[in-house]
Amino acid sequence: MNANPERLLRVVIVDDEAPARNRLRDLLVDCAAKVPLEVVGEAATGREALELLQGQDADLVLLDIRMPEMEGVELAEHLLKLNDPPAVIFITAYHEYAVKAFELNAIDYLLKPIRASRLAEALAKARAIAPLRAELLRGLAEAPRQHVSVTEGGRVYLVPLADIIYFKAELKYVTIRIAQREYLIEESLTRLEQEFAARFVRIHRNCLVAREAITGFERMSGADVDAHWVVMLKGLAEKLPISRRQQHIVRELAR
Numbered sequence: 001m002n003a004n005p006e007r008l009l010r011v012v013i014v015d016d017e018a019p020a021r022n023r024l025r026d027l028l029v030d031c032a033a034k035v036p037l038e039v040v041g042e043a044a045t046g047r048e049a050l051e052l053l054q055g056q057d058a059d060l061v062l063l064d065i066r067m068p069e070m071e072g073v074e075l076a077e078h079l080l081k082l083n084d085p086p087a088v089i090f091i092t093a094y095h096e097y098a099v100k101a102f103e104l105n106a107i108d109y110l111l112k113p114i115r116a117s118r119l120a121e122a123l124a125k126a127r128a129i130a131p132l133r134a135e136l137l138r139g140l141a142e143a144p145r146q147h148v149s150v151t152e153g154g155r156v157y158l159v160p161l162a163d164i165i166y167f168k169a170e171l172k173y174v175t176i177r178i179a180q181r182e183y184l185i186e187e188s189l190t191r192l193e194q195e196f197a198a199r200f201v202r203i204h205r206n207c208l209v210a211r212e213a214i215t216g217f218e219r220m221s222g223a224d225v226d227a228h229w230v231v232m233l234k235g236l237a238e239k240l241p242i243s244r245r246q247q248h249i250v251r252e253l254a255r
Helices: 019-029 045-052 072-079 098-105 116-124 132-141 189-195 249-255
Strands: 009-015 037-043 060-064 087-092 109-111 147-152 155-160 168-172 171-178 180-185 202-204 209-212 214-220 228-231 238-239
Touching: 009 045, 019 037, 019 116, 037 045, 037 155, 045 060, 045 072, 045 155, 060 072, 072 087, 072 132, 072 147, 087 238, 098 109, 109 116, 147 180, 168 189, 168 202, 189 202, 202 238, 202 249, 214 249
Parallel strands: 009 037, 009 060, 060 087, 087 109
Antiparallel strands: 147 155, 168 171, 168 209, 171 180, 202 209, 214 228, 228 238
16 A cells, blocks of 8 residues: 555445445545545445456555455455555444454454544544454454455456365465366465365365265276275366375265
């Protein structure tokens, strides 16, 4: 974020409710006399916001926590992959214990209903807000991400978790496989396993497979290979080997 105090603070509003966005825009107009600013965009969903912010420079995002499809905390994590991530101030109606979590982690937030004086105070220090850290955001998230973000060609793309067939660790990268193609990300396979344990199962030390993508198992043997199990996958001809340590999944998941 460009910290030039001479320039207007460029603000983006993200909230799924149009009345809430309108109210916030009106409050920002009232605050502009104290903190020179311009509203450079609005979005009603996380996907819209990510697309907007890849074509529009912004210093600050005022981001609602509770949104359908993708919650604000998840969006904030995806925004970290932008070349110049904006600062984020969350807007929340969380009850007391959740607000304390934000305070302990030094994350700025606005509590609904938003007061003009509190908004002006947050805007005044917005230029000094450092980008959030991914691990901190994951600690605040109430649920696993619904998307995994991928950087390609200088852009950030969202891959719906429901489309992912497997994650496979290769050197310092993890390959994401969907039916049509592969992507590469720099994330820990162990961290992905912890976050998505309800949806994915480990079949090998380097591979997690979506439970819903498993169509069956096959026993492989021959003169040139040791006997082992492989997993068959929906929509793919590829078969993935199951390590000896993970062979219990054949009994547990066989259909």
